[in-house]
Amino acid sequence: MSLPPDTLICRNLWKLFGSRAEEHLKSIGPDAARLTEAGLVPAVRAVDLSVRQGEIFVIMGLSGSGKSTLVRLLSRLIEPTAGEVWFNGQNLLTASEAEMTQIRRHKMGMVFQHFALLPHLTVLENVAFPLEVQGVARREREARAAEMVALVGLAGREAAFPRQLSGGQQQRVGIARSLAVEPELWFLDEPFSALDPLIRRELQDEFIRLQSRLKKTIVFITHDFDEAIRLADRIAIMKDGAVVQCGTPEDLVLNPATDYVREFTRAVPKAKVVRLASLVRAGEIPGGITRLSARATVAEAGPAFLDGAALVGVDDEGRALGTVAREDVIRLLLGGEA
Structure with missing residues (x-):
């Protein structure tokens, strides 16, 4: 599935507080220590984000x-x-x-x-x-x-x-x-x-x-x-x-x-950061079991396993992606590896 387009992009973004900031950045280059020695405060340094x-x-x-x-x-x-x-x-x-x-x-x-x-x-x-x-x-x-x-x-x-x-x-x-x-x-x-x-x-x-x-x-x-x-x-x-x-x-x-x-x-x-999407196993989707958003974390989904051995992860439109096994969730809840 393709990712949505980028709405906001920044490239090599700098903010130096102090006099003649642009001139110093061009002459000294991206050396934070030397820029500080020149009396500038590097508040934002070479940020690339989308x-x-x-x-x-x-x-x-x-x-x-x-x-x-x-x-x-x-x-x-x-x-x-x-x-x-x-x-x-x-x-x-x-x-x-x-x-x-x-x-x-x-x-x-x-x-x-x-x-x-x-x-x-x-x-x-x-x-x-x-x-x-x-x-x-x-x-x-x-x-x-x-x-x-x-x-x-x-x-x-x-x-x-x-x-x-x-x-x-x-x-x-x-x-x-x-x-x-x-x-x-x-x-x-x-x-x-x-x-x-x-x-x-x-x-x-x-x-x-x-x-x-x-x-x-x-x-x-x-x-x-x-x-x-x-x-x-x-x-x-x-x-x-x-x-x-x-x-x-x-x-x-x-x-x-x-x-x-x-x-x-x-x-x-x-368990607070791993989402069900990372644990979903593809295959046949059984009926009559709990369906939760694949965006839910393991910690959020844990209580749903009290009533069943598995649950179904669904996307934002409610489409089933696959099942999540009880043992995978329990391992993470007990502090195991993802």
């Missing part, structure tokens, strides 16, 4: 690793020192500021850790605000906003003000507002990190539900590996401004490329 249409691509790393700077480069909220950024075949670095404004208004959605809701506007008005900026007629924008409010589970709270909402509800409004413009590409920079663990888990569930319906192309920033493996199709791990490994959660946990990635993923149980 984000496929419809996938959740997670960029993660510890504080100061460069992940938030990278996402701002990808949306050109800040200018790179060198490199290329391509969105749907267009080189964003050659786009004028007016063109970038239109791209951000109509094709990109953004959600950040701080909700930045307008306190004097109601939930409905906050969600409709980007459509108002676009010049959409009031009746149309309010209808669209009401649809998004319902989508994130806040129907009935349209007339509430931000101060009357919990932190989790405010973040749902932020998500609804970013979706109102029907973006092709959705950037989320640690959107749940300021929330309590229970609310955070609830919003992760909501996020997964939304993505199953909307199929957006998403770049999601987090420093929480548990959150990353729960949400991601692929993960890029950053350290000191560079991407040290990119792959599926299974790739990172089962085949770490560096000691840093190995340490980063050391405490993660394999």
